Amino acid sequence: xxxxxxxxxxxxxxxxxxxxxxxxxxxxxxxxxxxxxxxxxxxxxxxxxxxxxxxxxxxxxxxxxxxxxxxxxxxxxxxxxxxxxxxxxxxxxxxxxxxxxxxxxxxxxxxxxxxxxxxxxxxxxxxxxxxxxxxxxxxxxxxxxxxxxxxxxxxxxxxxxxxxxxxxxxxxxxxxxxxxxxxxxxxxxxxxxxxxxxxxxxxxxxxxxxxxxxxxxxxxxxxxxxxxxxxxxxxxxxxxxxxxxxxxxxxxxxxxxxxxxxxxxxxxxxxxxxxxxxxxxxxxxxxxxxxxxxxxxxxxxxxxxxxxxxxxxxxxxxxxxxxxxxxxxxxxxxxxxxxxxxxxxxxxxxxxxxxxxxxxxxxxxxxxxxxxxxxxxxxxxxxxxxxxxxxxxxxxxxxxxxxxxxxxxxx
Amino acid sequence: xxxxxxxxxxxxxxxxxxxxxxxxxxxxxxxxxxxxxxxxxxxxxxxxxxxxxxxxxxxxxxxxxxxxxxxxxxxxxxxxxxxxxxxxxxxxxxxxxxxxxxxxxxxxxxxxxxxxxxxxxxxxxxxxxxxxxxxxxxxxxxxxxxxxxxxxxxxxxxxxxxxxxxxxxxxxxxxxxxxxxxxxxxxxxxxxxxxxxxxxxxxxxxxxxxxxxxxxxxxxxxxxxxxxxxxxxxxxxxxxxxxxxxxxxxxxxxxxxxxxxxxxxxxxxxxxxxxxxxxxxxxxxxxxxxxxxxxxxxxxxxxxxxxxxxxxxxxxxxxxxxxxxxxxxxxxxxxxxxxxxxxxxxxxxxxxxxxxxxxxxxxxxxxxxxxxxxxxxxxxxxxxxxxxxxxxxxxxxxxxxxxxxxxxxxx
Numbered sequence: 001x002x003x004x005x006x007x008x009x010x011x012x013x014x015x016x017x018x019x020x021x022x023x024x025x026x027x028x029x030x031x032x033x034x035x036x037x038x039x040x041x042x043x044x045x046x047x048x049x050x051x052x053x054x055x056x057x058x059x060x061x062x063x064x065x066x067x068x069x070x071x072x073x074x075x076x077x078x079x080x081x082x083x084x085x086x087x088x089x090x091x092x093x094x095x096x097x098x099x100x101x102x103x104x105x106x107x108x109x110x111x112x113x114x115x116x117x118x119x120x121x122x123x124x125x126x127x128x129x130x131x132x133x134x135x136x137x138x139x140x141x142x143x144x145x146x147x148x149x150x151x152x153x154x155x156x157x158x159x160x161x162x163x164x165x166x167x168x169x170x171x172x173x174x175x176x177x178x179x180x181x182x183x184x185x186x187x188x189x190x191x192x193x194x195x196x197x198x199x200x201x202x203x204x205x206x207x208x209x210x211x212x213x214x215x216x217x218x219x220x221x222x223x224x225x226x227x228x229x230x231x232x233x234x235x236x237x238x239x240x241x242x243x244x245x246x247x248x249x250x251x252x253x254x255x256x257x258x259x260x261x262x263x264x265x266x267x268x269x270x271x272x273x274x275x276x277x278x279x280x281x282x283x284x285x286x287x288x289x290x291x292x293x294x295x296x297x298x299x300x301x302x303x304x305x306x307x308x309x310x311x312x313x314x315x316x317x318x319x320x321x322x323x324x325x326x327x328x329x330x331x332x333x334x335x336x337x338x339x340x341x342x343x344x345x346x347x348x349x350x351x352x353x354x355x356x357x358x359x360x361x362x363x364x365x366x367x368x369x370x371x372x373x374x375x376x377x378x379x380x381x382x383x384x385x386x387x388x389x390x391x392x393x394x395x396x397x398x399x400x401x402x403x404x405x406x407x408x409x410x411x
Numbered sequence: 412x413x414x415x416x417x418x419x420x421x422x423x424x425x426x427x428x429x430x431x432x433x434x435x436x437x438x439x440x441x442x443x444x445x446x447x448x449x450x451x452x453x454x455x456x457x458x459x460x461x462x463x464x465x466x467x468x469x470x471x472x473x474x475x476x477x478x479x480x481x482x483x484x485x486x487x488x489x490x491x492x493x494x495x496x497x498x499x500x501x502x503x504x505x506x507x508x509x510x511x512x513x514x515x516x517x518x519x520x521x522x523x524x525x526x527x528x529x530x531x532x533x534x535x536x537x538x539x540x541x542x543x544x545x546x547x548x549x550x551x552x553x554x555x556x557x558x559x560x561x562x563x564x565x566x567x568x569x570x571x572x573x574x575x576x577x578x579x580x581x582x583x584x585x586x587x588x589x590x591x592x593x594x595x596x597x598x599x600x601x602x603x604x605x606x607x608x609x610x611x612x613x614x615x616x617x618x619x620x621x622x623x624x625x626x627x628x629x630x631x632x633x634x635x636x637x638x639x640x641x642x643x644x645x646x647x648x649x650x651x652x653x654x655x656x657x658x659x660x661x662x663x664x665x666x667x668x669x670x671x672x673x674x675x676x677x678x679x680x681x682x683x684x685x686x687x688x689x690x691x692x693x694x695x696x697x698x699x700x701x702x703x704x705x706x707x708x709x710x711x712x713x714x715x716x717x718x719x720x721x722x723x724x725x726x727x728x729x730x731x732x733x734x735x736x737x738x739x740x741x742x743x744x745x746x747x748x749x750x751x752x753x754x755x756x757x758x759x760x761x762x763x764x765x766x767x768x769x770x771x772x773x774x775x776x777x778x779x780x781x782x783x784x785x786x787x788x789x790x791x792x793x794x795x796x797x798x799x800x801x802x803x804x805x806x807x808x809x810x811x812x813x814x815x816x817x818x819x820x821x822x
Contacts, residue, residue, distance in 0.1 A: 023463075023467040023468075025467070025468050025469075025470070028470070030470060032470065032471045035471055036466075036470060036471045036474075038467065038470060039462065039463075039466050039467035043462065044462060044463065047458060047462055047692075051450065051454065051455060051458055051696075052434075052450075052455065054639075055447075055450050055638060055639055056434040056436070056449070056450035057434075057436050058436075059436070059439070059441060059443065059447060059449060059771060060443045060446055060447045060771060060773065061766070061771070062639070063639075063820075063821035064819045064820055064821050068639060068640075068821075069820050069821050070820075094505065094506070094509065094687075095505070095661070095686060095687025095688055095689070096687055096688070097661030097662065097663075097686045097687030097688075098505065098509060098659065098661070098686055098687055101658070101659055101686075121673060124662075124671075125662060125665075125671045125672060125673060126661045126662035126687065128673055128674075128675075129660045129661055129662060129665065129675040130660070130661060132660065132674070132675050133658040133659060133660040133661075133675075134658065136656065136658045137548050137549075137658050138548075145673075219688070221688070227466060227691070227692050228465075228466055228473070228474075228479060228690075228691035228692065229479075229688045229689045229690045229691040229692075229694075230690060230692075231690060232687070245547065247512070247544040247545065247547045247548050248509065248512055248544060249540045249541070249543065249544040250506070250508030250509070250537045250540055250541060250544075251508065251535075251536060251537035251540060252508075254536075254540065258776060258820075258821065258822045259776055260535075260536045260775065260776055261536060262532060262536060262539055262556075263539075263543070264539075264540040264543050264544075275506060275508045275509055275512075276505075276506025276507050276508030276509055276537065276643070277506055277507070277508075277630070277632070277640045278506070278640045279639075279640045279641060279642060279690040279692075279693035280638070280639035280640040280693075281458075281638050281639065281640075281641075281690075281692050281693045281696050282690035282691070282692045282693040283640075285462075285692050355472070360470060360471060360472070362471065364671065365669060365670055365671055408475045409474075409475055409480050409481075409669075410474035410475050410479075410480045410669065411669045
């Protein structure tokens with residue numbers, strides 16, 4: 001397709017109206033929505049309301065009058081719609097890592113006699129640190145990793161498996177794991193499955209309930225556009241609510257918090273997974289991000305996502321074949337999340353040169369450039385322009401400058 | 412003192428210039444800063460900057476360019492100045508309850524052979540839930556409570572004590588515990604002490620380092636005016652950093668987070684206590700609250716705090732002697748935090764009637780009205796007016812109405 005065709009493609013895009021709901025800086029092609037989504041325009045007004053009216057004017061009364069108290073549950077209900085769960089099975093609170101601590105304990109509590117925890121060696125490393133943290137409390141736990149102890153999770157399954165933690169979409173290469181078959185395989189040996197949806201929710205249909213998933217966690221500042229460090233979500237299948245236990249308890253999860261009782265009695269339902277008082281301002285910003293999704297169709301989003309990543313790969317192959325690029329994501333669209341990762345020996349410097357030109361993706365050690373394609377605001381013409389910039393950078397060795405070679409704290 | 416004297420007192424108040432740094436709604440006398448502080452005027456501009464420039468315009472780059480990455484530590488350094496700690500001993504992150512989970516584990520890890528945890532039966536209940544949560548992971552732990560197992564913490568101390576958790580100022584009655592003598596007593600038996608500073612930091616001088624305190628936690632949305640549910644802080648004496656262990660680990664506490672290594676290796680220093688990605692918007696609002704404190708003198712604040720609470724008690728005694736009020740806070744100012752609690756059989760309804768008149772305090776079950784006096788924005792004349800309203804409400808039984816008697820979700 002030539003540029004004119006791509007612009008026509010954008011004209012006919014059924015999702016084209018969503019782009020104008022975001023603030024996208026002039027001169028920027030933002031291919032890092034898989035790391036931090038852009039600001040929804042509505043968030044500015046929303047924050048004015050919560051700052052100037054709810055906090056400044058109404059003060060403490062807003063816990064009731066603005067229902068700050070119910071915010072974790074209300075936002076949980078909005079996330080639930082995106083991941084195929086019931087509203088009372090999802091709550092928004094804390095961070096992905098803290099929520100993972102909770103659900104891993106909860107999962108193991110359902111299978112007290114079992115001591116194996118399985119994960120992917122190449123999953124997001126914080127997930128591995130959480131497992132390490134839980135193991136520090138239970139010396140009997142044995143950690144087995146796909147990609148290190150065996151080629152595939154299924155080879156590690158037996159009747160000593162307590163919990164299996166799987167990243168739905170790989171944060172490096174964008175590979176999608178099959179939720180249906182893996183969940184079934186774990187259940188077949190009596191294990192409990194936990195899915196980390198950080199890189200899938202919002203860009204592809206997720207069906208937790210249909211797949212009979214036990215627990216899930218995920219991040220809201222990527223494709224859900226919740227703002228920097230926005231609180232995370234936690235899903236627990238309703239059948240587990242009253243059976244499981246997790247140690248991160250606190251007054252926000254008490255059944256009668258304002259009775260100030262000495263003993264903990266968990267709230268009924270998903271609320272028991274909340275521990276302390278939650279950051280209302282960050283939650284309210286997230287609300288603006290989630291509201292955009294109320295009018296979307298995830299099948300439509302997924303369709304465009306596959307088309308965008310496919311176009312990017314095709315253009316890389318046709319335009320950038322002369323340089324040392326290696327596509328590190330699945331070439332089959334159905335296996336690929338909404339990102340394409342590309343290897344290059346100077347990946348860090350090349351990415352800095354791209355950013356200097358306004359094409360923002362990111363770098364993951366040691367040699368990966370990641371490009372995320374969020375279908376709600378990325379156009380086909382953006383993909384073409386991004387590849388054109390990349391081509392010029394490689395052609396002129398524009399990346400080979402001191403300023404691009406030196407690494408910043410956050411990469 | 413008559414009204415004219417009080418206004419003169421306000422004129423001569425060395426802290427009078429701070430009041431204009433806050434948004435205080437018209438017609439409101441805000442005596443609930445011990446629960447949720449008012450909005451600093453600067454927060455509106457600060458949030459414009461973080462929303463419109465750092466997030467919306469600069470996007471992912473702000474992790475470096477706006478130093479979002481260092482925010483937990485930078486704010487920690489600002490809190491450190493208020494609690495007598497070194498900058499590298501305090502970090503702002505997560506919630507008070509989650510931080511308490513961390514430091515309780517850390518404290519017990521320093522004394523692996525000891526299994527007793529001591530706390531106050533009447534401390535903020537979430538603190539007790541945290542101890543319960545830790546005990547659920549270590550069945551050998553024995554919990555002993557002052558006010559239930561003995562009259563005083565010191566009666567419970569022996570060489571099996573691992574950790575002692577003490578609330579610096581009691582959330583109900585405002586009673587101050589003696590940090591010097593209690594810390595020494597715990598250390599004398601080889602125990603580790605944890606102080607919860609939620610109701611003391613910002614209204615009285617706290618000297619963690621001078622008192623050789625091991626760990627502390629606290630909340631920032633009360634006297635520190637950080638905004639609803641603002642992230643909490645965690646203090647760990649530097650000598651413990653490399654010796655202690657806590658299980659709530661995650662990538663933000665890794666020594667090389669952007670190497671994405673499979674094994675956890677804690678950051679040096681206080682950063683190891685951070686787990687997942689923190690809510691930047693809420694942190695930035697807190698920054699505005701903490702900046703106000705940069706120009707304050709805590710001895711001056713404490714002096715005014717004692718004068719305000721003393722005036723309130725004196726006026727209650729002179730103006731409201733005819734009704735069933737019982738002062739539930741220490742009558743000796745040196746023993747009292749910055750709040751006065753008053754018992755009344757219809758405390759909830761009386762407080763609702765006060766709120767309807769614009770005098771905002773709060774209620775704690777079963778029969779307590781709490782009045783907080785934040786010296787940075789409360790005037791002596793506010794105290795007089797508040798008592799006048801209370802008197803009229805009691806005189807006319809104004810509280811005895813359906814609308815005031817019915818309890819809301821959050822009290």
